[in-house]
Amino acid sequence: MNETLNVLETRRSVRGFDPERMPSDELIEQVVRAGEYAPTGRGMQSPRMVVVTNKAVRDKLSQLNAEVMGVESDPFYGAPVIILVLADRARPTYI
Template sequence: MDAYENLCTRRSIRNYNDQEVSDEVLEKIVYAGQCAPTGRNRQNTGFVVIKNKEMIDKLSKMNAEILHTDSDPFFGAKAVIVVLVDTKEGSTYEYDGALAMGNLMNAAHALGVSSCWIHRAREMFDSKEGRELLNQWGFSETYAGIGNCILGYSEQEVSMCKRTSKVVWVK
């Protein structure tokens, strides 16, 4: 798939089958995230790749509590990549993390993997339980959650982009 087609056909998927995403494919997806541009080339992003069902369930529960729901905000995804960014590295950390999330989702689509950005990572990792996880994973207190990239394979049909954004040309 060429890059332009990939960008125009990627959609957020919230319905996953039982097929596992291989480590090899996840490594490629994470590498694309690492290749995302960062302000002043600080390379201040961090990634936690999770395939462990118990940990995915724990993160989903934390996210659901913030959302005040009993449903699974990770939609049964088989893998999650948590994007974190070191906040002490300047004022662009949120944008750096957003670009990394975009690269993850576009790389996943190019490799035939469905994805969706699940928000509330900041609140998750600002909590006591979240800070304990960051510490367990080797991240300092200066790291903030940017997003949870859920990954898996979907059976659903993907609709085309509606292109409803406002566009103004100034010539």
């Protein structure tokens, strides 16, 4: 079977994390690298990714995100690492 189709068909969503179990740096780098190859509008590759592993910063971002969403729960489901994807608003494809 085509490996890409197999990955797509067997993927799963995770909505619960062990906040004490930090993924390896190698795994984080692989996820960021995969994101670098994700399609972008007009092939402009404008997004920048910021990996946040500091718990205090992660918790503050979670709180701010929850406020914007109008919820009290953790929008990151307790994940010990979050990756912020930033885009240049000057590009017409930033949304």
